[in-house]
Amino acid sequence: MAERPEHSKGGVYSRKGEEFDRDTRYIATRVKRTVDDGEDAVPVEPDRYRLIAARACPWANRTIIVRRLLGLEDAISLGLPGPTHDADSWTFDLDPGEVDPVLGIHRLKDAYLKRDPHYSRGITVPALVDVTTGAVVTNDYAQMTLDFSTEWTEHHRPGAPDLYPEGLREEIDEVMARIYHDVNNGVYRCGFAGSQEAYEAAYLRLFEALDWLEDRLTLQRYLVGDSITEADVRLFTTLVRFDAVYHGHFKCNRSKLTEMPVLWAYARDLFQTPGFGDTIDFEQIKRHYYLVHTDLNPNQIVPKGPDPVAWLSPHHREELDGSPFGEGTPPGQVRNGERSPNPVELA
Structure with missing residues (x-):
């Protein structure tokens, strides 16, 4: 072709x-x-x-x-x-x-x-x-x-985390490489596959990587080391879109994120950490994918669900070793003019 x-x-x-x-x-x-x-x-x-x-x-x-x-x-x-x-x-x-x-x-x-x-x-x-x-x-x-x-x-602000610590860079780079090829880009390889064979190969590779991540995160709070790194940021932005978009729109439907207990708890842990969930707007995310990709969704119907309030449920990941900012501190309030117009809040 x-x-x-x-x-x-x-x-x-x-x-x-x-x-x-x-x-x-x-x-x-x-x-x-x-x-x-x-x-x-x-x-x-x-x-x-x-x-x-x-x-x-x-x-x-x-x-x-x-x-x-x-x-x-x-x-x-x-x-x-x-x-x-x-x-x-x-x-x-x-x-x-x-x-x-x-x-x-x-x-x-x-x-x-x-x-x-x-x-x-x-x-x-x-x-x-x-x-x-x-x-x-x-x-x-x-x-x-x-x-x-x-x-x-x-x-950087006082107390800013070291997201790319020099002593961990080799491991961070290795983890990020697999996340990019098999997960970040993997969902797109499923969604835009031009043949059944290409789709199934991408699908298997994606879920093999998610199973690997599920195992890796069972006993450790973060992907590399004891605090958040660049690797966690890169994985989070795919996980937070998974059930709202990739599971259905891109046919990544072996499991929802909510059906992968470790990854779901890990993703909620990050979402509830200042700097992560407060950057997310599920309405904008869904409008983009379902309105722009008319080859996949010709009628441009935007789904109502899933209910994002589940992202605020307890995750219990704090029981594992590690803390999000290491010896640093969380960022302050989101700046005026930069707040999400559709924040996730408890009723």
């Missing part, structure tokens, strides 16, 4: 031989504390960059969580596109006049074209935009959060 580019919420993908294939050719410019001559990087500078990150997108959700956990709100501003987009661009539907108040644009695509007038790849979130030029600096979401942890340390 010929390669056919299409838009997915993580960017552009293609089907090669009926198997989902994500385009990972991101703008790789980094934001670093020290920039060497000739390096594709720009300097860390507070108030210079604006993070554009839709709540609906799991890849963007990571950056919102990490920014909040580290207390980078004063250094990096946040722009929030609406939950839906067309084939052309994410848009700032939620802002007054549907224009981002800092960048002054309606379409995120305009910031990509400022960077490269001939830019032809996916208009993806998250994107870090240079406010002084209006141009995208990078959309490399995986490197972006690692740089938030390692290059922006002078601007």
Whole structure:
């Protein structure tokens, strides 16, 4: 089958031989504390960059969580596109006049074209935009959060956790690699499979990985070490969307998250930790997937359930060794203007 580019919420993908294939050719410019001559990087500078990150997108959700956990709100501003987009661009539907108040644009695509007038790849979130030029600096979401942890340390809040501790990086990287290939991207490989064979291969690989995670987390509170790391952030954004979207919409239906007792308790533990659940908007998540993916849901019917209040039920994970922030402290209240319009609350 010929390669056919299409838009997915993580960017552009293609089907090669009926198997989902994500385009990972991101703008790789980094934001670093020290920039060497000739390096594709720009300097860390507070108030210079604006993070554009839709709540609906799991890849963007990571950056919102990490920014909040580290207390980078004063250094990096946040722009929030609406939950839906067309084939052309994410848009700032939620802002007054549907224009981002800092960048002054309606379409995120305009910031990509400022960077490269001939830019032809996916208009993806998250994107870090240079406010002084209006141009995208990078959309490399995986490197972006690692740089938030390692290059922006002078601007972290007091008590910020070390999400990428040097002594654990090799293990964190190994765990994150499997989570990305088999879980984060695995649900998409199920949902956008172009053949029964491709779907079943992706399905088996996904649930083998979830079973591995269930075993790994039975006796330890977090994926690596005794406190939250980048690995937990990356797994959480898929788990929190699992029952609301991936189980039905992407046909990942061997088990619901609520039927995997260890992972369900682990996910609730994170959800109830400041910096995680307070970034989540289930209504925006569902509207994105069920309205944008018209090839999977042509009638654009958005399901009413599941009831998100279950995320607030007791998890008992605090009985295991470890604490979320190690020797640090939780972040404070969510900033005005950054609160989810649809928070999960007990009746």
